[in-house]
Amino acid sequence: METNSRSIAESQHPLVFMRFRPAWAYIDGIREFGRFFCETTFGTPELAERARVIIQETLENAVKYSSTSAEAELELLIKSDGNTIEFQVSSLPDAAHAQALLSELSGIHAQDPEAAYLAAFQRASDEPWASARLGIARMRYEGGVELSVKEEASGRIRVTATGKL
C-alpha cells in the first residue's frame, strides 16, 4: 500500500469531528462509524477497511495512556482534500505515560511498512511478554498511512495518520 502522502492543511475543515471521554467501551462503535463513514463518503470498501484499523489502533493507544482528569477527552478528526485522507487523534496522556506514547511512535519511519510489520510479528513471537509495537506497524502496512506525532502546548498529544484516498 502506498503511503507517500502529504499532510492536509490545518485550515482544511474536518469531515468528522468527535469529542468523547477516553473509554475503551466507545472504541468499537466509533471504529464502525468510521468504517461506515468512509465507505459511504468515498465509496471504497478498501478505504473503509483501512479506516477501521487506523481508528481502532489510534484510539486504543490514546485510551491506554490517557489521563483521568476532566480535560482528558479524546478528539477524532477525519479530513480529506480529495487526494489524501487524514485521521487525527488528540489526547491528554497521563504525565507518566506521555513519554511511553512518544517513544512508541518514535523511529517508526526507519523501516518500510511491510518490513516493519514482519519485524513486529517476529518480536511478538520472540518476546511474548514485551510490546511488539504491532499496532503501529499494522497501521502503516494494513492502514496504508504514515504516522506523525505532535506535542501541543496544553500537554495534549496529536497523532496524525496520513494516506492516499
Added chain:
Amino acid sequence: MSMNTIAVPKLDSVNVELVDPDTVKLKGTITKKEPAQDLDAFFKAVHREAVASRTPQVNVDVSELTFVNSSDIRLFVDWATWVKNESTHRYKLRFLTSRHITWQKTSFTALKSLMDGILSFDSSD
C-alpha cells in the same frame, strides 16, 4: 483428537465453536483491551490436546472473524509459536480465511513467512 472435554469460552463479541474433531471456528470480532485471556486459555487447551493425541493438523476457521485488534492478533502468533517450540509432537496449524477480509490477508501472510512449515492458510471463498 478429542476436544470434546475442552470448555468453549462464551464471549460477547466472538462466537467460538468446535465444529468437528479438529476444527475450531471463530465468528465475530475480537477487540479486548488485553489479549483475551479466556481465548488464550482455550487455544492453549486445544494445543495441549493436539500434542497429547498426536493430531496431524488443527484447523482454525476464521473466515467470519471480521476484525481483530493488534493485541489479539498476538493470540495467533502465540499459538503458532507454541507449535514451533513443541519438542514432542509438532502438528500443522491451518487457518481457513476469507480473501475479502483485509486483516487476515496481511496478518496470516506475515505470520506464515515466519512459521513456514508450521502454519498454512487457505481461502474459503
